[in-house]
Amino acid sequence: MPVMDDLDRQIVGLLAQDARRALxxxxxxVGLSVSAVNERVKRLAVSGVIRRFTVDASPEALGLPVLALIWVAVPHSREAAFRSFAAEHPxxxxxxxxxxxxxxxIHLRVSGLDGVEAFLDxxxxxxxxxxxxxxxALSTIRTAPLVPR
Known part of the structure; x- marks a missing residue:
């Protein structure tokens, strides 16, 4: 993993709180020029520190109010198939x-309990x-972006 200095951490922290924040x-x-910040953001993205810029949409507004936390034991012979399945399942x-x-x-977001049952089936x-x-999950107390310390 690339070495980050305090300015990189501050930049990542600010963008984690609001990815649409103007540079x-x-x-x-952070006390740098816009071009210096832009170069750091590009470097952090290329190196994999910043994985993506995204929108944090409300699951309820998207019609996905049910959050199921599912512990699964996978047959050893099916491990690779499970990983492929999990990586692609919406x-x-x-x-x-x-x-x-x-x-x-697994954290599974679905519209109702029938979605959990269909997933397990x-x-x-x-x-x-x-x-x-x-x-x-009966309710969610906190979700937060990962901010460097």
Whole structure:
């Protein structure tokens, strides 16, 4: 991973809070010229520190109010197939390879409980699931962008 200095961290922090923030505003806050900030942002993007600029849309407004957290155990022989499936499935917002009794933790966003059931049925029918445990989020207290410290 590339080495970041304090100015890089400040720039990433400001953009993490608001990716649409004008570079002139960022430059003023970190004490650099706009062109210097622009070059740093380009370097941070090329190096992979900044992965993407995105919109944080409300799941409820998009008709996806149900957040299911699903622990899954994947058959060892189906690991590669599961990873491909998870990387492409549009309802999976996060998928983490984890330690312990489970193989992965999935964050699934769907319109209703029938979507959770259909998702699990698909995993089973594709032979990608040994066992699972599903929890539903009742409410979300906090979501936040990752800001360097």
């Amino acid at each position: 002139t505003e960022v430059a003023g806050q 309802a999976i917002t996060e998928c983490h390879h984890v330690t312990g009794a489970w193989s992965y933790l 698909r995993l089973k029918s594709d032979g990608l699931l040994e066992r699972s445990e599903t929890m539903l």
